[in-house]
Amino acid sequence: MTTLHLPLTVGDALAAQRDAFGDTLVELIDRDERVYVLDGDLANSTKADKISRERPERFLQMGIAEQNMMGVAAGMASCGLVPWLSSFACFLVNRDLDQLRVVVAQPNLPVKIAGAYSGLLTGKTGKTHQEVSDLSVMRAMPNMTVLSPADAVEVRAAMIAANDSDGPVYIRLTRDPETVVFPSDYTFEIGRAIVVREGSDVTIFSTGAQTVRCLQAADLLAKSGVSAHVVHVPTIKPLDAEAIAEAAARTGRVVTAEDHTIIGGLGGAVAEALGELQPTPMRRVGIRDTFGESAANEDLLEKYGITAEHVANAARDLL
Amino acid sequence: MSLTPERLTELKRQAIHLRRLVVESVHHAGAGHLGGPMSAADMLIALYFEVLNIDPSDPHKADRDRFILSKGHSSIGLYSALALRGYFPLEELKTFDAIDSRLQGHPAMDMLPGIDMSSGSLGQGLSPGLGMALAARLKDKSFHTYVMLGDGDSQEGQVWEAALVAGRYRTNNLTAILDLNGLQQYGWATETGYGELARKPPQENPEARWQAFGWNTISIDGHDMEQFIDACSQAKNYHDGPTIIIAHTTKGKGISYMEDDFNWHSKPVTDDDLKQAQEELAAQEAALA
Numbered sequence: 001m002t003t004l005h006l007p008l009t010v011g012d013a014l015a016a017q018r019d020a021f022g023d024t025l026v027e028l029i030d031r032d033e034r035v036y037v038l039d040g041d042l043a044n045s046t047k048a049d050k051i052s053r054e055r056p057e058r059f060l061q062m063g064i065a066e067q068n069m070m071g072v073a074a075g076m077a078s079c080g081l082v083p084w085l086s087s088f089a090c091f092l093v094n095r096d097l098d099q100l101r102v103v104v105a106q107p108n109l110p111v112k113i114a115g116a117y118s119g120l121l122t123g124k125t126g127k128t129h130q131e132v133s134d135l136s137v138m139r140a141m142p143n144m145t146v147l148s149p150a151d152a153v154e155v156r157a158a159m160i161a162a163n164d165s166d167g168p169v170y171i172r173l174t175r176d177p178e179t180v181v182f183p184s185d186y187t188f189e190i191g192r193a194i195v196v197r198e199g200s201d202v203t204i205f206s207t208g209a210q211t212v213r214c215l216q217a218a219d220l221l222a223k224s225g226v227s228a229h230v231v232h233v234p235t236i237k238p239l240d241a242e243a244i245a246e247a248a249a250r251t252g253r254v255v256t257a258e259d260h261t262i263i264g265g266l267g268g269a270v271a272e273a274l275g276e277l278q279p280t281p282m283r284r285v286g287i288r289d290t291f292g293e294s295a296a297n298e299d300l301l302e303k304y305g306i307t308a309e310h311v312a313n314a315a316r317d318l319l
Numbered sequence: 320m321s322l323t324p325e326r327l328t329e330l331k332r333q334a335i336h337l338r339r340l341v342v343e344s345v346h347h348a349g350a351g352h353l354g355g356p357m358s359a360a361d362m363l364i365a366l367y368f369e370v371l372n373i374d375p376s377d378p379h380k381a382d383r384d385r386f387i388l389s390k391g392h393s394s395i396g397l398y399s400a401l402a403l404r405g406y407f408p409l410e411e412l413k414t415f416d417a418i419d420s421r422l423q424g425h426p427a428m429d430m431l432p433g434i435d436m437s438s439g440s441l442g443q444g445l446s447p448g449l450g451m452a453l454a455a456r457l458k459d460k461s462f463h464t465y466v467m468l469g470d471g472d473s474q475e476g477q478v479w480e481a482a483l484v485a486g487r488y489r490t491n492n493l494t495a496i497l498d499l500n501g502l503q504q505y506g507w508a509t510e511t512g513y514g515e516l517a518r519k520p521p522q523e524n525p526e527a528r529w530q531a532f533g534w535n536t537i538s539i540d541g542h543d544m545e546q547f548i549d550a551c552s553q554a555k556n557y558h559d560g561p562t563i564i565i566a567h568t569t570k571g572k573g574i575s576y577m578e579d580d581f582n583w584h585s586k587p588v589t590d591d592d593l594k595q596a597q598e599e600l601a602a603q604e605a606a607l608a
């Protein structure tokens with residue numbers, strides 16, 4: 001795979017990943033008769049409620065019973081349907097993990113799991129609702145494809161790719177409106193990392209909405225004369241290890257950044273890949289083995305150390 | 320559905336063969352479950368030879384009836400039924416639990432055609448069964464889905480999630496079968512059991528429990544194939560919602576030393592055990608004629 005170079009800048013347009021989720025489900029339903037949405041009584045949060053209103057024949061309320069929902073999805077998938085699950089990441093990843101393991105991942109069935117409200121920014125709901133280890137857990141599960149798109153545009157593109165893929169997919173989504181960075185004609189390729197800023201002093205790998213903050217970090221670094229090479233990694237598994245090794249070799253210094261624990265997620269995956277392919281001095285920016293709390297978004301980013309400034313400081317630390 | 324006496328005798332013969340294959344396979348593998356397959360044996364034979372609309376030469380046929388063994392540890396019983404019905408050669412049962420075998424300790428749908436859903440982690444079978452029943456309805460297909468549960472299996476909360484949601488969707492194309500043998504792997508305290516707190520067994524009333532979740536219930540003797548086949552056709556003809564056939568059974572049924580003894584849930588079979596089981600089963604088969 002040749003690495004995609006797609007320079008991105010941070011503009012003013014805002015959009016919420018969850019709105020893109022609802023909109024794209026309608027689009028998928030209209031082009032694919034196999035698609036159904038199963039909801040764990042959270043559709044008006046995840047925005048799958050759009051389906052209940054606009055395509056009600058494709059919407060199945062499964063109630064507050066996630067273990068059953070995962071099993072029902074497996075049964076439907078075994079009969080040729082493509083079920084999309086709507087619930088919060090914290091419940092979909094934890095409450096029904098054994099169901100996911102035994103009747104979805106082991107038989108490799110095409111169940112599409114959209115983990116809404118991932119990371120710290122969940123609208124002041126606190127640590128019960130903040131899912132900060134989903135990438136680690138999903139990545140360790142054989143047969144899973146694990147996606148973590150940056151913005152609303154990439155969510156749509158990733159959902160189309162996920163729907164077209166044969167096996168189970170986990171897609172990590174965020175709640176609040178965030179800056180849109182991807183161009184509307186962007187197409188998603190599972191397993192492809194993307195160079196979103198060219199640079200020569202330090203390489204920043206990031207995933208999910210954190211990539212927007214990393215572009216801002218690159219701007220901050222540029223002001224102090226540091227040239228950052230930013231690589232967006234929207235597929236956590238299968239990891240684009242080749243592109244990651246190449247980008248690490250280019251600068252000899254690596255920072256990873258994610259709204260997620262530094263254990264086993266993007267930081268863990270990059271460390272594993274580079275440890276074998278291209279050992280490189282490295283800093284991981286992310287949540288440091290702790291649970292979150294309920295607070296305003298800015299306060300959470302600051303306290304848990306994942307602002308653009310934190311990313312820039314980690315980069316400076318390596319110079 | 321009424322059976323001729325000849326057909327009934329033939330089914331009974333197959334059930335004896337199934338029990339023999341189970342003991343022989345577990346003896347050969349040096350490990351495996353026995354009590355559960357034995358209690359389900361008559362129903363497995365009735366399902367695969369009489370009830371299910373299936374074609375062993377086309378195991379992935381889209382319109383086939385589905386069967387899920389939620390009590391997946393009874394896999395060797397299911398494999399024996401599939402082999403007897405012609406899904407794969409009887410010889411292959413010798414590979415049970417061995418490296419590279421399609422006959423895994425617990426059923427794996429990705430490895431063995433004929434397995435409609437993977438299972439082995441208890442409590443998980445009814446939900447995919449509900450998913451299949453919903454899929455049939457959504458795709459306007461007439462296939463029926465059957466899920467066999469154990470009484471231990473049904474202690475899992477997920478079973479009751481599925482029961483509740485199936486009740487709401489009134490999936491009349493879904494039939495559960497409860498293999499109610501009253502035993503599990505180790506089990507609950509008895510009068511002489513472990514400790515003061517656990518001594519009083521609860522009043523078991525599975526009929527009321529399932530009815531409360533919106534299910535039609537039919538209670539039968541799970542070793543009486545005529546009753547079972549009749550219950551299946553009643554379930555299929557019941558239109559107001561899902562049905563559960565509550566089948567009273569004996570764990571280890573058919574092998575005297577295994578009957579009603581939880582220690583035979585899972586255990587290696589010695590040469591002597593095998594010999595005695597084969598003799599008992601041969602006597603049962605001779606008595607059929």
Ligand SMILES: Cc1ncc(C[n+]2csc(CCOP(=O)(O)OP(=O)(O)O)c2C)c(N)n1
Nearest residue numbers: 355392439440441469470471472502503504
């Ligand atoms: C989730 C889970 N917990 C525990 C086990 C271990 N286990 C296997 S069989 C069994 C007892 C099952 O009892 P029951 O469903 O009544 O089966 P039967 O008596 O018919 O064999 C147990 C505890 C398991 N397979 N899955």
